[in-house]
Amino acid sequence: MTSHESPFEIAVPDSDLADLADRLSRTRWPELETVSDWSQGVPLTYLRNLCEYWSTEYEWREREAGLNRFDQFRTTIDGLGIHFVHVRSPVPDACPLVITHGWPGSFVEFLAVIGPLTDPGAFGGDPADAFHVVCPSLPGYAFSDKPTSSGWGVDRIARAWAQLMTDLGYNRYGAQGGDWGSAVTSRLGFLDAAHVVGIHLNMLSVGTDSGSEDLTQAEIAALEAMKYYSEWDSGYAKEQSTRPQTIGYSLVDSPVGLCAWILEKFWSWTDTDGDPVGALGADRILDNVMLYWLTGSGASAARLYWEAFGGRLAGKIKVPTGVSIYPKEIFRPSRRWAERRYPNIVHWEELPRGGHFAAFEQPDLFVDQLRKFFRVVRE
Secondary structure, eight states: OOTTEEEEOOOOOHHHHHHHHHHHHTOOOOOOOSSSSSTTSSOHHHHHHHHHHHHHTOOHHHHHHHHTTSOEEEEEETTEEEEEEEEOOSSTTOEEEEEEOOTTOOGGGGHHHHHHHHOGGGGTSOGGGOEEEEEEOOTTSTTSOOOSSSOOSHHHHHHHHHHHHHHTTOSSEEEEESTHHHHHHHHHHHHTTTTEEEEEESOOOOOOOTTOSSOOHHHHHHHHHHHHIIIIIOHHHHHHHHOHHHHHHHHHHOHHHHHHHHHHHHHHSSSSTTOHHHHHOHHHHHHHHHHHHHTTOHHHHHHHHHHHTTOOOSSOOOSOEEEEEOTBOSOOOOHHHHTTTOTTEEEEEEOSSOBSSHHHHOHHHHHHHHHHHHHHHOO
């Protein structure tokens, strides 16, 4: 621990849990949808079943203890309090690695991979693949402070992460991210190239060749997926990028509303055969929902879209780059599209299963991908 950080432990007041229980018990439910699938949103029965479990069986104190088994800290960077998990490897020369989540995720996405990444020898791996892992919570998310003025977009967050790694004493480090984490990680590789050994991404947002005549079948499929996303799956982004405060009232006031808003994306973006609760487990999904609910961060998290959505920061990212493409990812660009912005791709792999929340859905594959890439760029 440095002078810049203070130990942090999650300790939710009993009154907050009592308030949640009361709100869940008084939910005013809408009528059934008029279709037999998810095309109008989260089906009533599916959501009621999850929320019934939340109300009657989910044990926050047990889950809280599980989250607290990882060392957590708070520090102040650029005037804002930042929460982060920091687990040092028992291998002294491990590679420092900052991993960044996105929306509607949190650091709970990475809980299953922290052990194998920091102590591979204890999980049947090679100690030479070890990392010191840092998982910050984005500004306005979970236990990081909520910005009180505008300006906390991707560029500023990346600069804060660079400062965080410096404050922790890491002169050379790697970075990983998906969703907003991909944007932050990419910017970090651009801004702090002198200290970043390489970046690994599991979601890419790059330009396409929609009018090209020599598109591959995979590229045609990628364009079709992007068209579907634009027409049917991006309403949340339009709302959060234009009116985050408006949707924020519902997300902060109604636990069921918040749960539905998040759950829909776990259905849409995961490789779980349309049943995210069955595949990922109600407890794990609710752990993530709880970090938004207990911290009242529905509005502040949505505001990142208003800050950063719709524009890509200029500049090619020239640090060594690794890319893992999962079949249920929102965007699945081709390598030739990606190389225009990331000209130094040294690892590219298309995986057989998994989706947007790679570490959460497929922790073993996620760990394997990071090990493969960083073996190439470690110093």
